[in-house]
Amino acid sequence: MEHELGYRVDTVQVDEVPAWDALSQGRGGRDPGGLGPPRAGAALRPATRRPSRDAGPLGVSGHIGWWVPKYFADAHPDVLDWKNLNKYAAQLRTPESGGKGQLLDGSPSYVTHDKALVKNLNLDYQVVFAGSEAAQITQIKQFAKDRKPFLTYWYEPQWLFNEVPMVEVKLPAYSEACGTKGEKDPDSVDCAYPTSELKKYLNAGFSRKGGDAASFLKKFRWTKKDQNEVAQLMAEDKLSAEDAAERWVKRHPDVWKKWVA
Structure with missing residues (x-):
């Protein structure tokens, strides 16, 4: 926008709620959609009374799930069906998982459904927290370096897939009924995380009168x-x-x- 269209652009990092407030008050032109820990599967939703405009898809869908390394999936294709996970629990056991298979999570502060899924799907696994996303990445890289099998909570888009190719384990399909049930009682969740299309939002006035800048942001789309x-x-x-x-x-x-x- 600066080099091609001649605008001065300031970028500001703001938490989600203040970002929507700034957008509604005309103090911010654009808010990109976002998904990832700790908001498990939640799409960025504008309050309906706030004067913002949907500027179209970002071109990326966000998704949380369970993943195994591609080298393990290639050797054991049936691990990609959750019904077969107990078959591999012994291979995925670690000293931290208490005799069960390990499901590696990041920070305990992340709002995930993993403990409920393990319980409700009768899986012989223990959720083990790495402590942070950085620690989880370090652990995943070490597993991959040693060519060890692992099962981990992870999300996309995320750059780590470029270094450690992973394949998603298919959990029971997500449904609105399951999602609604989970909102009322998180311990009852027994289906996969939803996939959310990430979108862009512009202040309503800027969307109408923002000229080339607004046009640029509406056209901006990547993979x-x-x-x-x-x-x-x-x-x-x-x-x-x-x-x-x-x-x-x-x-x-x-x-x-x-x-x-």
Whole structure:
């Protein structure tokens, strides 16, 4: 927007609720949709009375689930059906899982359904918390380096898939009935996490009168692969957000030139 359209752009990191307040009051032009821990499967929902406008899909869907490394799935394809997980509990046992198979989670502060799923699906597993997302990533990388099997709670889009290919274990299909039941009683959940399409929202006035800037934001759309590429540059290569974006822009003019046309 700065180099191609001549705007001055300030980026501000704000928590979700203050972001919606700023958007409704005209203090923020755009709020990207987001999904990931600790909000298990929750889409970013605008309050209906706030003057914001749906600016279309980001191009990425967010999803939380259970994953195993691809090398383990290739060797044991039936592990990808939750009904067969108990068959592999002994192989997925760790010193921390108390004689059961380990389901690796991140921070205890994450709001997940994993303990309920283990109980309600009668799985011979123990949820083990790494303590944080960073610690979970470290553990996953170590398992992969040693070519050990593991089962982990994880989400997409996420750059770690670029380094450790993982395949999702199919849990009982999500349904609105299951979701509603889970909202009333989280301990009753017995289905998969939902998939949420991530969207962009603009302040209503800016959406109507924002000119080329609003047009750019409405056109902006990329893939999970694009997002993971930038995130990996920041997380692993330690690039700043601006440097990571600049590198991506240089690599993908065929994508972003459509946004400024």
